[in-house]
Amino acid sequence: MNTPAVISPTAEAHSADHIRDELMEAFELQRQAYLAEPFPSYAQRKEDLLTLKRMVSENIDPIIAAISEDYGNRSLHESKFAEIVSVVDGIADTLKHLKSWMKPQKRHVDKTMYFGAKNRVIPQPLGVMGMIIPWNFPINLTISQLTAAFAAGNRAMVKMSENSIALTRLLQELSPRYFPKEKLVFFEETGGVGIQFSQIPFDLMIFTGSGQTGRAVMASAARNLTPVILELGGKAPAVIAPDYPLAKAVERIMFVKQFNAGQICTNVDYVFVHESQREEFVALTREYVASHCPDINHVDYTSIIDDRSFQRLEATLADARDKGATVINLSEGQEPNPELRKMPLHLVLDTTPEMTIRQRETFGPLLMVLTYDKPEEVLEYVNSNDRPLALYPFTNNKALAEMYIERIMSGGVTVNDALFHVAQHDLPFGGVGPSGMGHYHGYEGFVACSKMRPVFYQANRTAMKLLAPPYGKLATRILDTMIKMKS
Numbered sequence: 001m002n003t004p005a006v007i008s009p010t011a012e013a014h015s016a017d018h019i020r021d022e023l024m025e026a027f028e029l030q031r032q033a034y035l036a037e038p039f040p041s042y043a044q045r046k047e048d049l050l051t052l053k054r055m056v057s058e059n060i061d062p063i064i065a066a067i068s069e070d071y072g073n074r075s076l077h078e079s080k081f082a083e084i085v086s087v088v089d090g091i092a093d094t095l096k097h098l099k100s101w102m103k104p105q106k107r108h109v110d111k112t113m114y115f116g117a118k119n120r121v122i123p124q125p126l127g128v129m130g131m132i133i134p135w136n137f138p139i140n141l142t143i144s145q146l147t148a149a150f151a152a153g154n155r156a157m158v159k160m161s162e163n164s165i166a167l168t169r170l171l172q173e174l175s176p177r178y179f180p181k182e183k184l185v186f187f188e189e190t191g192g193v194g195i196q197f198s199q200i201p202f203d204l205m206i207f208t209g210s211g212q213t214g215r216a217v218m219a220s221a222a223r224n225l226t227p228v229i230l231e232l233g234g235k236a237p238a239v240i241a242p243d244y245p246l247a248k249a250v251e252r253i254m255f256v257k258q259f260n261a262g263q264i265c266t267n268v269d270y271v272f273v274h275e276s277q278r279e280e281f282v283a284l285t286r287e288y289v290a291s292h293c294p295d296i297n298h299v300d301y302t303s304i305i306d307d308r309s310f311q312r313l314e315a316t317l318a319d320a321r322d323k324g325a326t327v328i329n330l331s332e333g334q335e336p337n338p339e340l341r342k343m344p345l346h347l348v349l350d351t352t353p354e355m356t357i358r359q360r361e362t363f364g365p366l367l368m369v370l371t372y373d374k375p376e377e378v379l380e381y382v383n384s385n386d387r388p389l390a391l392y393p394f395t396n397n398k399a400l401a402e403m404y405i406e407r408i409m410s411g412g413v414t415v416n417d418a419l420f421h422v423a424q425h426d427l428p429f430g431g432v433g434p435s436g437m438g439h440y441h442g443y444e445g446f447v448a449c450s451k452m453r454p455v456f457y458q459a460n461r462t463a464m465k466l467l468a469p470p471y472g473k474l475a476t477r478i479l480d481t482m483i484k485m486k487s
Contacts, residue, residue, distance in 0.1 A: 019196045023157075026185050027200050030128045030155040033182035039124060040153040042099055048150040048183070049098070053091045055178045056143060059170075060084055063139055066166040070135065072303040072341050078260055086423060087143035093425040093442070094151050101151070101446045107454075112485065116459030123450040125153030127203035130226075132194065132217065134209045135163035135305055136263045142171075145206050146184070148445030154204075155183050159197045162189035163305050195220070202226050204449060208265070211434055229438030229448060232431055233265035235361050236388040238418060239272040239378050239404065241395035246277055249394045250284040253367075256418040258293050258345060261302040262365040263309075266390040266411075268418050269361055270368035272378050278371050282328065282347060285367075289330040289345050296334050296342045304341040304364060313343055313364045319356045326350045375400065382408050389435035392418045411435050 040048075056063065060080075067083065068074040107119035129149045133142050142158060149156045160168040168188045175186055187193055198205070198220035207217045208231040221228045240249045253268050273281045293301060304310040314336060321327050329335075331344035345365045351358050357368050372378050382388070391410035393401050401415050411431035414421040422429055422441075430439035440448050467475050 016192050016196065019192050023187070023193075023196055023200055026157055026181065027128060027202075029182050030157065030185075034125070034127045034155055042102055045098060045102075045151055045153055046095060048179075049091050049095055049147065051178050052143065052146055052150060053088055055174060056084065056139065057088060059174055062170055063167070066170045067138065067164075069166040070164050071305055073299060075260075075300050075302045077300070078302060082137055082260070083139040087140055087147070090144055090425055090441075091147050094147050094446075097443065098151055098446075101443060112482065114459070114462070116461065118457040120455045120457070122453045122455055123152065123446070124453050126449060126451055127154060129154050129156045129449065130197060130200060130202035130205040131156060131158045132197065132205070132207040132209065133158060133160050133164070135161035136260065136265070138164045138167050141208055144445075145440060148440050148449045151446050152449035154449055157185050157187065157197075157200070157202075159187045159193060160189060199223065204229070206440065207231070214436070229440060230431065230436045231265065231429075232389070232434065232436040233361055233363070234386055234388045234431070234435040235269040236266060236390040236392065236410070237270055237272060237378075237382050238268045238392035238394065239372075240274065240277070240281075241393070241397060241400055242274045242277065243396050244394040244416070246280055247284055250281065250288055252417045253392075254285055254288045254292070254345070257365060257367055258289075258301070261304055261343060263302070263305060263363055264419065265363075266419055266422055267363075268367065268392060269388075270370060272370050272372050275371040275373055278349075278369070281369065282349075285347060286330055293331065293345060296331050296344050297337060297340055301342060304343050307338075307341070309364070310336070310338060310341045310343065313362070313366060316356050316360075316362065316366060317346060317348070320348050320351060323352060323355050324350065325352075325355060325357075375403065378404070379407050386434040387411075387432050389431045390414070390419070390421070409433075
């Protein structure tokens, strides 16, 4: 029998020191490169973005294969749609607007006090950015963040997930062919890298993941006063109004719920269905799954990422059943497959507050169904919980949609569908409160990765010398006149 190796505290300390040294070496390399060239030209940024695009488009097949290897099985079409099409299109959109984004912005000057002066806001690179990437959409999130970083003229260090080992090693192999280390470098998650990474004094850090880990990352960043963008997820609700075609709502919600086996931070976590439509909703979801997801073991249906997540989903269902919920397996005759980590789509009805599914983001193909009579019941429930990353009202009544948007605060909103506000390049993406802070994508991504630096240009002549001490009657008259003018 093999005896497990015992790692001594000294060895652990040595390993931690080695990790810290490796990270800091990369950081200092990029820091010095930034200081040597603190304001890359438009031509340089364009070249970086086109190179980033080539790194993806010239390696589509190995990227998709590596992601599928990490998952156990990832739908080919889902990877192409979510990981490749979206990021290539995002880079193209950024290139279309970059020149105008980089231009200094004219700002208003108070002519009464500062006649002849000028104000400008100049977007300037922050320096070295750190990115902590999750496993669920690893290329999408990596490349979209790098797009914003490179557009703003920054350099980047990227720490990938422990569940993305095959992809990380591929990116570590590919990246040096396209970028020098002083521009971009990838790190694999091996024990302690994440902790050490979050302690580096980056100029900006972007973290995507759970709220618990996000709090730890923010605490580490605070020691260096490093600003952070946090994308944390949460329990995003959908609400279907009786005026909206129920079959259409089911089709759109269930498409999102089966996509990536539900492992999306902006997925529909639970849905409010009018109490008069509960049974019809259940019947329509059965029809959708029978038609679109007939075999959960097929390669088109994505695996749950790891055993721990699969067991968590099984435990969530068991907890709901044990406490009296109605649990409906929408893939009749097919049970969860632990070997392939395939989980059928489930509805969970008749839930109560003490159930796990009420308390935690499901992050999988489980959909909790709540019923309501009046919209006020939806408002009361959603607003009594953490602010979600997304909100999905389904209604053709514009006033009702606006009421939900105005009365429920969330990170973003898609009306009459789910998820797709995230794919809009000219909309900022980000959470609020427990679902995150800060934004990126499009122009807001460029701004978030820039120092929007205010610059005041004083005129050749200024009346300010009339206000210099010792203060006399002239200064008093001038100030009194200015106060009257502004009153």
